[in-house]
Structures are given as structure tokens and as C-alpha cells.
Amino acid sequence: MNTFVSLYWSTVGRKFWTALTGICLVGFVIVHLVGNLTLFMGNQAMNDYAWFLETALHGGLRPFGELALLVLFGGHAVTALSATLQNRRGRIQAYAVSRPAGGRSHQTLSSRTMAVTGLILLAFLVLHVAQFRFGVGFEWHVTAESAGTAHPVRDVYRTVVEAFHTPLWMGIYLFVMVLLGFHLRHGVWSAFQTLGTITSPLRRGLFILGAVLAVLLALGFLVLPVYVFAMVDPAGPFQSVPSALGGAR
Numbered sequence: 001m002n003t004f005v006s007l008y009w010s011t012v013g014r015k016f017w018t019a020l021t022g023i024c025l026v027g028f029v030i031v032h033l034v035g036n037l038t039l040f041m042g043n044q045a046m047n048d049y050a051w052f053l054e055t056a057l058h059g060g061l062r063p064f065g066e067l068a069l070l071v072l073f074g075g076h077a078v079t080a081l082s083a084t085l086q087n088r089r090g091r092i093q094a095y096a097v098s099r100p101a102g103g104r105s106h107q108t109l110s111s112r113t114m115a116v117t118g119l120i121l122l123a124f125l126v127l128h129v130a131q132f133r134f135g136v137g138f139e140w141h142v143t144a145e146s147a148g149t150a151h152p153v154r155d156v157y158r159t160v161v162e163a164f165h166t167p168l169w170m171g172i173y174l175f176v177m178v179l180l181g182f183h184l185r186h187g188v189w190s191a192f193q194t195l196g197t198i199t200s201p202l203r204r205g206l207f208i209l210g211a212v213l214a215v216l217l218a219l220g221f222l223v224l225p226v227y228v229f230a231m232v233d234p235a236g237p238f239q240s241v242p243s244a245l246g247g248a249r
Contacts, residue, residue, distance in 0.1 A: 011086065014079040019194035021076035022187050026213075028069065029180075033220045039160060040227065043239050046157040047143045055151045077122055084115045110185040110214075117183040124176045131163060138162055141240035155240030164228035173225050181218030185211055 035053075038045040053062055110117075130136040138159050142152040163169045188210035 011083070014083045014086075015194050018076060018079040018083060019191035021072050021079070022191045023195070024072050025076060026184065026188060026191075028072070029184075029217055033217060036221070036224055039157070039224055043155075043157045043237075046160070047153065047155060047239070050156040051143070051146060051151075051153045054153045059151060073122070073125065077118065080118060081115065108186060110182040111190070114183060114186060117179045120176065120179055121183060124172070127172075131169075132156065132159060135159060140243050141238070142243040143240050145239075147241050147243065152243060154243075155238060158236075158238045158240055160224075161228055161232050161234055161236075161238075164225040164232075165234040170225050170229060174222060177218050177221040180221065181214045184214035184217060188213055 035049055038049045053065075056062075057064075131138065135154055141155040141158055143155050146153040164173070189207045192206050192210075
């Protein structure tokens with residue numbers, strides 16, 4: 001156990017686990033975006049997707065997935081921040097001027113702000129889960145089909161529409177999704193480099209791939225609130241009924 005802890009908490013170990021959990025989280029972000037795209041298909045499609053997540057494996061998929069994500073997000077945040085602090089302590093003096101280094105280092109604005117964007121994303125994640133998982137700040141409604149069943153499912157579509165017609169939440173969401181793009185811009189390439197998958201011929205290609213992936217994911221999430229605000233009637237109709245199971249009143 002002591003050997004494992006020492007290896008995990010070593011400089012190399014922390015960088016390795018930061019990269020590995022980061023790649024796993026990128027996969028989650030992609031899957032999460034694909035699920036969110038059901039928003040374009042309307043009320044029924046998005047709530048059917050929520051019902052699937054709620055009831056799959058006899059209700060066991062959701063708690064297992066949530067525990068796995070907690071471990072991934074927590075492990076990524078702890079190892080990334082500790083590695084960043086260690087790097088800063090190891091510097092003899094701060095750089096007098098900050099600018100893109102270019103060349104092999106690929107230092108950019110996104111690479112220099114990873115800790116800041118990461119902390120903001122972590123804070124947003126807590127808020128996001130509170131709102132869309134637990135309905136904090138929104139009236140609690142369940143889908144009409146699931147009302148009175150063993151697995152009542154909250155009307156996620158309704159919550160999304162209400163959130164994206166609220167200027168404050170709309171602004172926060174748009175801002176954070178831009179930061180997500182910045183974070184992924186450097187994070188994807190850096191993770192592959194740390195895991196040792198980058199050879200000289202692939203170096204530039206994977207750097208470009210990371211940038212393209214970051215832009216596509218950020219735009220994918222950004223278009224959702226814009227679409228809801230511009231195209232969806234905030235008054236409904238919604239296929240749900242009030243419930244006393246939770247949420248703000």
C-alpha cells in the first residue's frame with residue numbers, strides 16, 4: 001500500500017493520473033454532449049434519455065456512473081492542482097514576460113491558465129449538478145409517464161428550458177463553456193504527451209486535433225442555450241406534472 005501511495009503521489013505518478021483521468025473525462029464530455037443533443041428532438045426525446053439513465057440496470061447505472069465520475073473528477077482535480085503547485089514551488093523565479101513559447105513546448109494562453117479554468121469548471125460542475133440533477137432553484141416536475149411509478153423521472157427538458165431563459169444562468173453557462181474550450185485546448189494534447197503516445201511525426205497532428213476537438217465540444221455545448229433561448233417557448237407545453245419529491249418550492 002505504501003509503495004502504491006508513493007508511486008501515485010510521485011511527480012511522475014501525479015502527471016500520469018492527471019492525464020489518464022483527463023482522457024476519461026474528455027470521453028465523458030463527448031458522451032454528455034451527445035445525450036444533450038436530444039434537446040433538438042424535443043421534450044419527449046430528452047426525457048426518454050433521462051428515463052434511460054434513471055432506470056438502466058434496474059436503477060443501478062446512475063449511482064455507479066455518479067460514483068465513477070466523482071472519483072474521476074476528484075482524482076483529476078487533486079492530482080492536477082498538486083502537480084501545478086509543485087511546479088510553481090520548483091521555479092527559482094517567475095517569468096518576467098508571459099507569451100506563447102511556440103516550438104516543442106506549445107505554450108499558449110490555455111496552457112498557462114489550466115489551473116484557473118480547471119477550478120472554475122469544478123465550481124460550475126457543482127452548480128450544474130445541483131440544478132440539473134437535484135433541481136435546486138427550479139420547481140420540481142416529473143414526466144407524466146413516470147408519475148406514480150417506482151422510478152419517477154424529473155422533467156429535465158423543462159428545467160433546461162427554464163434555465164436557458166434566465167439571463168443569469170444563460171450568461172454563466174456560455175462563459176463557462178468558452179472556458180471548457182480553453183481547458184481542453186491544452187489538456188487533450190498534454191494528456192497524450194504525458195501518456196507517451198506522442199512521437200515526433202504525430203506531435204503537430206495531435207496538437208491540432210486537441211484544438212479542433214476543444215472547439216467542436218465548446219461549440220456543441222454553446223449552441224444548446226442559444227437554440228433554447230431563440231427557438232423554444234419558455235411557457236411550454238411541457239409533458240410533466242408537479243411533484244413533492246424534491247427541488248425548490
